[in-house]
Amino acid sequence: MREVAIIGVGLSQWGEIWGSSLRSLWTEAALAALADAGIDRVDTITVGSMSPGLFVGQEHLGALLADEIGMAGVPATRVESACASGGVSLKAAFAEVASGLASIALATGVEKMTDVSGDECTAALATAADAELEVFHGATFPGLYALMARAHMERYGTTREQLAMVAVKNHKHGSLNPRAQYRQVITVNDVVRSARVADPLNVLDCSPITDGAAAVVLAEIGLARKLAKGRPVVRIAGIGHATDCIALHNRPDMTTIPATTKAAERALAMAGKRPQDMHLVELHDCFTIAEIVVLESLGLCAPGEGGKQAESGRTALGGALPVNVSGGLKSKGHPVGATGIAQIVELTTQLRGEAGKRQVAGAKLGLAQNMGGTGASTVVTVVEVAS
């Protein structure tokens, strides 16, 4: 298998972007990544997007978007695993470069979520759950994550305030990120007193609805070294992917996410690393409880200890294991198909030492965890500065 490196990264504006379409947001991110890589051609394109059919009435994004940047002709494919669509987009592009089918790949993600009403948006997002076993019976994602939160509180004594501290930390990080959708610093009191969404989760426990796109350029590592121009070469050391039953009630334990554990084991084995080796982590904090459960599922803390991680300062910028220094989904925003790619944008920026005020000192090795649904799909990626 050929070694694969990341040679360019780009983001569009993120937020409620009324003045841009899906295609213009995607183009903004793709051109930024190509400019960052210093190249003007690629061999293949992948587009992670969860539901452009329901959000903007447009499937067939591969061909549409390749043409949008003047690359009609280039192989281009959309890939989807709900909110892990960005992760599987990265993996699909990785496989093409690793196999030799392509030497340079543009791996992207995009979602334009605000062209529909709030109810339509909730309905579109619900298609990531099991239509027959969950959605038909009224389940929504805030409701499902609320079940996980309540189960975690019951079993481990995790507190309402510990949930809130995840949001407080990630907003503090996001305040340092010019690209973040919400840059205001918030307090535990703000979270606890914010509007109830699904007990025990309030609105400030939830990631927002976001329009946005993200892109990374992958290349075979020999080529990457030639194009590096003095910047550190960041390689994909490991990538792991796993699934689970979608319906939360069919899993034996709601306080852990087995697909995340399996995907991490695969990625870490491929990279030859351990969880505790990581210098920073970007993980899928779609709700505050998700960050807590995912930290445990990744083996970054013991089961039941997730609630204490933000509380103790360990996962804050400056702590022993900074988590979501980008602001995470909570503060940076969550355009669902773009999130998994944006995590790689952040890790690459950090590993290059180009993250400005939110730079993690000495970051040479990082891990990204991106999941769909209540964790039925997870992609874990380990990136490191190539020696």
Next chain:
Amino acid sequence: MREVAIIGVGLSQWGEIWGSSLRSLWTEAALAALADAGIDRVDTITVGSMSPGLFVGQEHLGALLADEIGMAGVPATRVESACASGGVSLKAAFAEVASGLASIALATGVEKMTDVSGDECTAALATAADAELEVFHGATFPGLYALMARAHMERYGTTREQLAMVAVKNHKHGSLNPRAQYRQVITVNDVVRSARVADPLNVLDCSPITDGAAAVVLAEIGLARKLAKGRPVVRIAGIGHATDCIALHNRPDMTTIPATTKAAERALAMAGKRPQDMHLVELHDCFTIAEIVVLESLGLCAPGEGGKQAESGRTALGGALPVNVSGGLKSKGHPVGATGIAQIVELTTQLRGEAGKRQVAGAKLGLAQNMGGTGASTVVTVVEVAS
């Protein structure tokens, strides 16, 4: 790059299957392919599906369907390129096996199209066209292919009857295929007198709306040889993928499909073969004109000569170059996400010599062409009996 072979194939029932859901159709095809391969585990799963969000209100098919066959845990990803979703599903699985990320892959496609009204189905299919440049202005696929037909008739003198002869041939082939949706033999007169859809295309020029699924199991070739148990080993000798602008009016020439030409060049170069080497071809006859234009775009006849191929008998079973001996999309049916995989099922069955009444004598080398939209995405695959 590791060599990849096809070790198992399976189809569900095809037709208007009121009694089955998307997940049960997919399961039927997947289990048939696994049984044919004689295995009970795979390393990765791909699912080609165009628009399950619009057709059945369910995205996130990868995890959902892996679980459905007791394979929760296994990496599983949905891929989409409109009606070429099956083709890109095959390509994604191929890349995983070729790279070494997986040794055995289950590549599948599925669409459940009859759970919505006819109008909703037309609207869902229209998301394969350009929402802003085509659909907004009223374009539908019958209308777009009618434009291509009229242009071909004007430039080359292709006749109404020649279009009809494609349908007549493919229905005759389909009459020999127990899996085909429409097994009745039809005449040129039937086609010419059938209800007008979009001048000059009548209803018998159009492939039907179909529920169905298809699956193939891929394996690294060394493993494939061990599992062959005396049957011929069928390898993927080449696979090519290309795109074009989606909007038909933005292309310089409506009588040819450049993405098909590019994809074929890539697949043939990889396989070290020429178009005229092929013993049989399965191609994307979503409308009768499509078969004519695709034959030319693949280099299987000269530009303008496509109309004469069915008329002369060359492309019939028993002719020099049998095309769509399965019945093609026209007679076998067209569950859009499944079609590209079903073509590989047919070619593999033929190359194994297991095609019964529709067997092409001595078939050792075949080509599949699967496209999305009016050809903005094409995947071409060359398969051959491994020596």
